[in-house]
């Protein structure tokens with residue numbers, strides 16, 4: 166059975182995603198020229214955004230991934246767990262954390278502090294979406310493709326209980342799916 170039937174409405178189309186991600190890729194390329202940054206993707210939600218973003222980054226750089234879990238269902242548990250750590254040494258390097266969505270900010274705040282201890286030259290945050298209405302932790306995005314209202318969204322890498330990541334756009338889930 167298809168997954169489209171569970172979507173209330175398309176919030177961000179595939180065309181809009183492509184255009185804004187390209188813009189952020191170009192901006193990061195200008196800002197980090199000559200700095201050889203490491204892009205750190207936060208799995209699993211980042212995987213499509215990161216893949217598209219990196220194809221618009223034109224400078225010398227490297228990539229690594231971390232896996233963290235902080236969520237079950239649509240509400241944050243508040244607890245952050247590192248499921249996969251980095252494989253590269255980040256001391257003295259410029260790092261850019263690539264996230265799918267900045268919601269309460271609890272995850273990114275924890276990650277920033279976790280990575281800070283390893284003495285990188287700088288830490289920046291690139292997020293696909295920002296939901297500022299729900300912010301609890303004092304953390305902001307240096308690069309954000311879309312500011313969105315307080316709705317639970319799926320697609321383009323984002324899930325609800327591991328489903329819907331494969332949708333090519335960002336959609337709002339029908340409320341009966343999670344009620």
Ligand code: IMP
Pocket residue numbers: 210235236241264265266267268269270271272273316317318319323324325
């Ligand atoms: P935060 O710690 O509350 O900022 O949550 C960040 C993580 O929660 C994101 O990386 C997502 O995995 C997940 N998340 C937050 N809002 C949504 C949403 O609307 N849809 C899907 N996942 C979400």
Ligand code: MG
Pocket residue numbers: 207208209210211265266
């Ligand atoms: Mg995530």
